[in-house]
Amino acid sequence: MSDDDPAEESGDPEEAEETELVPEVSAEDLDARLDETAEALEAAETEADLDDVEADLDDIEADLERADLPEPDEDDEDAEDPREELESRLSDQRDDLTDQRGPYASDVVDDVESVQATIADTRWTESGEADLPGVVDEFLDAVNETLDSDLARAGDDDPESLADALDDAVAAVENADLDADEDGETIAALLEATDALETGVSDAEEWDDLQTHEQLQAQGFYDVLGHYKDFPPELSALKEHEQRGNVEMVLLALDSLQSEFMEDHCLDALTRMNDEGAFEAMHQRAQKRDKPAIRALGKMAAEDAVETLVEYVDSDSDPTLQKVTFKALGEIGHGDAVQPLANKLAMDDDEVRPYAARALGLIGDARAVDPLADAAADDDSDNVRAAALWALRQIGTEAALEAAAEFDDDRVFIVQTEAEKARDALGAAGDGEEVAA
Numbered sequence: 001m002s003d004d005d006p007a008e009e010s011g012d013p014e015e016a017e018e019t020e021l022v023p024e025v026s027a028e029d030l031d032a033r034l035d036e037t038a039e040a041l042e043a044a045e046t047e048a049d050l051d052d053v054e055a056d057l058d059d060i061e062a063d064l065e066r067a068d069l070p071e072p073d074e075d076d077e078d079a080e081d082p083r084e085e086l087e088s089r090l091s092d093q094r095d096d097l098t099d100q101r102g103p104y105a106s107d108v109v110d111d112v113e114s115v116q117a118t119i120a121d122t123r124w125t126e127s128g129e130a131d132l133p134g135v136v137d138e139f140l141d142a143v144n145e146t147l148d149s150d151l152a153r154a155g156d157d158d159p160e161s162l163a164d165a166l167d168d169a170v171a172a173v174e175n176a177d178l179d180a181d182e183d184g185e186t187i188a189a190l191l192e193a194t195d196a197l198e199t200g201v202s203d204a205e206e207w208d209d210l211q212t213h214e215q216l217q218a219q220g221f222y223d224v225l226g227h228y229k230d231f232p233p234e235l236s237a238l239k240e241h242e243q244r245g246n247v248e249m250v251l252l253a254l255d256s257l258q259s260e261f262m263e264d265h266c267l268d269a270l271t272r273m274n275d276e277g278a279f280e281a282m283h284q285r286a287q288k289r290d291k292p293a294i295r296a297l298g299k300m301a302a303e304d305a306v307e308t309l310v311e312y313v314d315s316d317s318d319p320t321l322q323k324v325t326f327k328a329l330g331e332i333g334h335g336d337a338v339q340p341l342a343n344k345l346a347m348d349d350d351e352v353r354p355y356a357a358r359a360l361g362l363i364g365d366a367r368a369v370d371p372l373a374d375a376a377a378d379d380d381s382d383n384v385r386a387a388a389l390w391a392l393r394q395i396g397t398e399a400a401l402e403a404a405a406e407f408d409d410d411r412v413f414i415v416q417t418e419a420e421k422a423r424d425a426l427g428a429a430g431d432g433e434e435v436a437a
Contacts, residue, residue: 024067024068025063025064025066025067025068026067026069027067027069027070027082027083027086030060030063030064030067030086031086031089033056033060034060034086034089034090034093036056037053037056037057037060037093038093040052040053040056041053041093041096041097041100044100046181047101047180047181050097050100050101053093053097054097057090057093057094057097060090061090064083064086064087064090067083069082069083069086070082101180103180103184103187103188103191104178104180104187105173105174105176105177105178105180105183105187105190107187107191108173108187108190108191108194109170109173109174111191111194111195111197111198112166112169112170112173112194112197113166113170114198115166115194115197115198115201116163116166116167117163118201119132119136119159119162119163119166119201120159120160120163122159122206122207123206123207123208124159124204124205124206124207125205125206125207125209125210125218126218127204127205128204128205128206128207128209129157129158129159129204130157131200131203131204131205132157132159132162132200132201132204133153133157133162134200135197135200135201135204136153136162136165136166136197137153138196138197138200139166139169139193139194139196139197139200140152140153140165140168140169142189142190142192142193142196143169143172143173143190143193146186146189146190146193147172147173147176147186147190149172151168151169151172153165173190212256212257212258213234215256216234216252216253216256219252220249221234221237221241221249221252221253222237224237224240224241224244224246224249225237225240232262234253234257234262235262235265237249237253238250238253238262238265238266238269239269241253241269242269242272242273245273245275247270247273247275247277247278247281248277250266250269250270250273250278251266251270251281253266254266254267254270263292267292267293267295267296267299270282270296270300271296271299271300274300278300279297279300279302279304279305281293282296282297282300282302282305283297283302283304283305283308286305286308286309287308289312289318289321291320291321291324294309294312294321294324294325294328295324295327295328297309297328297332298324298327298328298329298330298331298332299331301331301332301333302332303332303334305328305332306329306332306334306336306337307336309325309328309329309332309337310329310336310337310340312325313325313326313329313337313340313341313343313344314340314344316347316348316349319349319351319352322344322349322352322355323352323355326341326344326352326355326356326358326359327355327358327359327362329341329359329363330358330359330360330361330362330363331362333362333363333364334363335363335365335367337359337363338360338363338365338367338368339367341356341359341360341363341368342356342360342367342368342371342372344356345357345371345372345374345375345379345384345388350379350380350381350383350384353375353379353381353384353387354381354383354384354386354387355387357372357375357384357387357388357390357391358387358390358391360372360391360395361387361390361391361392361393361394361395362391362394364394364395364396365395366395366397366399366400368391368395369392369395369397369399369400369403372388372389372391372392372395372400372403373388373392373403373404375388376388376389376392376403376404376407376415382412382414382415383414385407385410385412385415386412386414386415386417386418389404389407389415389418389419389422390418392404392422393418393421393422393425396425398426400422401422401423401425401426402422402426404418404419404422405419405420405422405423405426406419407419408420408422408423
């Protein structure tokens with residue numbers, strides 16, 4: 001532009017701006033170009049040829065995005081959408097391009113590393129573990145034959161050593177520096193060997209392939225059985241393990257037997273055993289918010305679990321967990337739970353508040369008298385009010401009974417009934433029966 005160009009002198013950006021002219025793209029042009037890439041894709045023999053096709057497809061996609069193509073008539077259900085058809089052709093050709101690439105040495109490495117992880121991370125049966133060494137040896141032999149290498153296992157037959165042995169195969173493939181064009185047959189042979197490795201490992205017996213009774217049998221759960229009369233036999237074995245103090249076997253049954261019937265019996269057995277091993281097992285489960293374990297800890301009166309359980313008192317998003325936890329804390333009866341439970345007498349959920357009240361009654365701490373009396377007087381739920389009076393009766397001090405007895409003329413029958421029982425307890429105390437101070 002010359003020095004005296006008026007557009008430059010004016011400084012007007014709209015006049016000075018140069019507009020790049022972009023040629024219009026029609027559906028017919030794009031369709032023809034896709035015909036050409038289809039032919040080029042079919043004729044491609046090398047990775048470089050495929051790279052060229054991919055570059056052309058990228059250009060077509062860019063032009064398709066900015067093309068002003070006609071929209072189909074919304075009132076005509078049979079009308080064709082040229083953009084949709086072109087996008088479909090483009091997507092299909094990209095899929096064909098991907099399928100036509102390779103194979104690559106990296107595919108072999110990825111597959112071997114996947115098998116390594118399977119071998120190392122899977123729990124195998126004795127039979128499965130015995131099959132794995134042969135499977136790995138066959139793969140190493142195939143790699144040796146293909147790459148003229150001399151791979152051999154140096155470790156033991158355990159799964160971890162077998163997985164480590166495949167590291168040498170990965171290194172051999174990477175060091176061979178195989179080219180997808182020039183070494184296609186070699187890579188294909190390695191992939192065939194890798195497929196055989198995957199199949200062999202998949203066919204080896206995993207622990208999870210066994211039925212539950214087979215797993216229990218393999219671990220000696222039924223070894224204690226002689227003549228038994230209980231059905232199912234798992235129940236007889238469970239009772240025998242409980243009698244012998246075999247906590248680990250009871251826990252094995254709890255983990256393995258999924259029926260609610262057997263779960264209840266296992267938890268009852270652990271509760272009755274109530275030794276250090278049973279507590280530790282239940283405590284670990286409770287730390288994962290396992291509700292049956294929390295229930296068992298309550299029945300064990302496990303004071304060492306109080307700190308863990310108190311953490312769940314404020315779990316308002318899980319009312320079922322709260323109910324189980326409140327009851328367990330009540331059964332344990334530790335004073336550290338009194339204030340947290342008393343705080344929940346004011347929570348929103350009127351289905352859970354009665355559990356807090358009853359737990360306070362089970363603990364029996366006189367510090368709960370005033371909060372329970374307030375709940376009995378002010379709560380909107382009759383069930384909560386009745387539970388609060390029941391709790392006051394369980395605390396049983398003169399102050400608690402007097403607070404409960406005040407409601408003996410209440411309009412609600414369940415509340416009135418609890419209050420009358422408190423009044424009767426006070427009367428009995430007046431006749432000489434002992435009431436807590």
